[in-house]
Amino acid sequence: MPVALVAALLGTREQLRVAPTDALRQAGIESPRLGRLRLTLAAGCAVAGLLSALTPWVIPGAIGGATAGGSALLLITAAALAGPWLVQQVFDRVAAPLAGRGGASTQLALANTRGFSRRLTSVVVPLALVVTFGIVQNLVAATLGAAGTQQLSDGLRSDVVAASSRVLTPDVLDRVADLPGVRTATPTGTTTAELRSESDDDDPFGARFSWEPVAVRLVPATDATDLIDLGVTAGSLTGLTSPGTVALSSDTAFEHGLSVGDTVPLRFTGTSGPVQEEGSPARVVALYSRGLGLGPVAVGSSTLPAHVPGPSDAMLLIDVEPGATALVQEGVADLGLQVADRNQVIASAGEAEATSQAVSLAVLLVLLAFIALGALNAVAMTTLGRREEFALLQVIGTSRRQVVRSAAMEAGIVGAAAIVLGILAVVPAAAGITYGFAHAAFPSVSWGLVAVLVFTAALVPVAGIPGVATLMTARARTGRLS
Structure with missing residues (x-):
C-alpha cells in the first residue's frame, strides 16, 4: 500500500502541475525533455552501474x-529515468535516413516513434527489464555452478572415490590401505558447523544473528597431498594438525575480515559454544581459493x-597403481563402501547443481x-489511449490497412529497442560476473533461456496490433452509422 501510494503521487505530480493549455498541447505531441533532477539521477545510476561492473577487478571472488x-x-x-530522452535520441537517428522513403505506413510509424517517446518508454523499459533480469539471474546461477564444478574437478585428484553414509573408522581405513594396488587413501567429507561473525555487543539482537551456518570439510593436515588440493593461497594446511585451527576460503575470509593468524569462534551443530573453551576461538592457519567447489x-x-567423530557424508579418496583400478574398486565394494570414479563424483555434483538451477529458473x-x-x-492501455488518434487518421483518409501496418512497424521498433537496451545493460554485468x-573469458548462460526472453520482448508489443485493428473497425462502423 505505501509503495502504491508513492507511485500514484509520483505518477500524477507532473500532470497536476501542468496548465490546461500546455496539457492540451502535450496530448498531441509529447515533449522528450526531462527535469534536471531526473537526468542527474539517471547519470548517477549509469556511473554506479559501470563502476559496480568493475568490482571483481578490485574485490576478487564471489563477493565481487x-x-x-x-x-x-x-x-x-x-535507462528508465532517462527513457523518453534516450528513446527520442535513438529513434531520431534511426528515422533520419528513412525520411521520405517508404509508404504512408512507414512514415506514420516513424512519426509516432519520434513524437511519443514517453508512451513508448512505458513499454520498452519493462521489456528490457525482462531481458536484463532474466539473463543476469541465469548468468549468476550458471556461472556459480560451472565455477563450483570446475573447482571440484581441480581439487579432487584421486582415481577412485569410496563413499559411505557412516563415519569411516580407522579399521576401515587400514583395510582399504592394505588392498592390492592402493598407493594412498585420504579421508574427506563435510559436516555442519556455525561460524560467528562480528556483531555489536550493544545490539540486543546481535547474539541471535551472529552465528552463521557453514559447511566444514575435513581435510588431511598437509600441503603435499596429491588427492585433494584446496588451492592454498596463504599459510599452510600443516597447521591443521593442532586442535582449534581452521582454514578458510578466500571469500569467507574476506567476508569476515579475517587473515592468517586471526581467530574466529567456531562451533559444531549441537554444541552450545565454540569448539575451544570460551575466549579461545579457532585460529586461522591457511586461506584457499577453491571454496565454491570444496566448501x-x-x-x-x-x-x-x-x-x-567424523563427517556424515564421508568419502575416501584412493590413489591406485596403473592398471589396478578395477581390482581396487572390487576390493572396496567388498568392504561395504560405494565405489565411484572421479568423473562420476564430479558429474553427480553437476547434476545436483543443475537441479537447484532448475528450481531457481522456475521461480525466475x-x-x-x-x-x-x-x-x-x-x-x-497505450492502444486504448490512441482512439482519438485513430479517429483522426480515418477522417483524413488513412485506411485501416495502413494504420495496422504502421502499428506492426511500431511494435517491431519497440521490441527491437527493448532487446537491444536489455542486452546492452547486461554486457558490463556479464563481464564482471564471469571474471x-x-x-x-566467456559467460556461462542458458542460451535457450536467452532466446525465450528475446522472443517474449519481441512478442509482447505485437499483442497491441489486434487492438488497433479492432478500434479501426469499430470507428469505421460508427462512421457508416452516423
Missing part, C-alpha cells in the same frame, strides 16, 4: 562477482569435538511473467 550482478539493474534504472571452511581431525520465470504482464498491460566467479 555478486556485486557486479547489480550493475545491470542500475543501468536499467538509468568455505576446512578443519583437520584434531579440531573435531568428541561428539563429532514466474517473476518475469509478472513483469511481462505489466508490459502487456502498458501495451493495452569474479570463474575468471573465464
Whole structure:
C-alpha cells in the first residue's frame, strides 16, 4: 500500500502541475525533455552501474562477482529515468535516413516513434527489464555452478572415490590401505558447523544473528597431498594438525575480515559454544581459493569435538597403481563402501547443481511473467489511449490497412529497442560476473533461456496490433452509422 501510494503521487505530480493549455498541447505531441533532477539521477545510476561492473577487478571472488550482478539493474534504472530522452535520441537517428522513403505506413510509424517517446518508454523499459533480469539471474546461477564444478574437478585428484553414509573408522581405513594396488587413501567429507561473525555487543539482537551456518570439510593436515588440493593461497594446511585451527576460503575470509593468524569462534551443530573453551576461538592457519567447489571452511581431525567423530557424508579418496583400478574398486565394494570414479563424483555434483538451477529458473520465470504482464498491460492501455488518434487518421483518409501496418512497424521498433537496451545493460554485468566467479573469458548462460526472453520482448508489443485493428473497425462502423 505505501509503495502504491508513492507511485500514484509520483505518477500524477507532473500532470497536476501542468496548465490546461500546455496539457492540451502535450496530448498531441509529447515533449522528450526531462527535469534536471531526473537526468542527474539517471547519470548517477549509469556511473554506479559501470563502476559496480568493475568490482571483481578490485574485490576478487564471489563477493565481487555478486556485486557486479547489480550493475545491470542500475543501468536499467538509468535507462528508465532517462527513457523518453534516450528513446527520442535513438529513434531520431534511426528515422533520419528513412525520411521520405517508404509508404504512408512507414512514415506514420516513424512519426509516432519520434513524437511519443514517453508512451513508448512505458513499454520498452519493462521489456528490457525482462531481458536484463532474466539473463543476469541465469548468468549468476550458471556461472556459480560451472565455477563450483570446475573447482571440484581441480581439487579432487584421486582415481577412485569410496563413499559411505557412516563415519569411516580407522579399521576401515587400514583395510582399504592394505588392498592390492592402493598407493594412498585420504579421508574427506563435510559436516555442519556455525561460524560467528562480528556483531555489536550493544545490539540486543546481535547474539541471535551472529552465528552463521557453514559447511566444514575435513581435510588431511598437509600441503603435499596429491588427492585433494584446496588451492592454498596463504599459510599452510600443516597447521591443521593442532586442535582449534581452521582454514578458510578466500571469500569467507574476506567476508569476515579475517587473515592468517586471526581467530574466529567456531562451533559444531549441537554444541552450545565454540569448539575451544570460551575466549579461545579457532585460529586461522591457511586461506584457499577453491571454496565454491570444496566448501568455505576446512578443519583437520584434531579440531573435531568428541561428539563429532567424523563427517556424515564421508568419502575416501584412493590413489591406485596403473592398471589396478578395477581390482581396487572390487576390493572396496567388498568392504561395504560405494565405489565411484572421479568423473562420476564430479558429474553427480553437476547434476545436483543443475537441479537447484532448475528450481531457481522456475521461480525466475514466474517473476518475469509478472513483469511481462505489466508490459502487456502498458501495451493495452497505450492502444486504448490512441482512439482519438485513430479517429483522426480515418477522417483524413488513412485506411485501416495502413494504420495496422504502421502499428506492426511500431511494435517491431519497440521490441527491437527493448532487446537491444536489455542486452546492452547486461554486457558490463556479464563481464564482471564471469571474471569474479570463474575468471573465464566467456559467460556461462542458458542460451535457450536467452532466446525465450528475446522472443517474449519481441512478442509482447505485437499483442497491441489486434487492438488497433479492432478500434479501426469499430470507428469505421460508427462512421457508416452516423
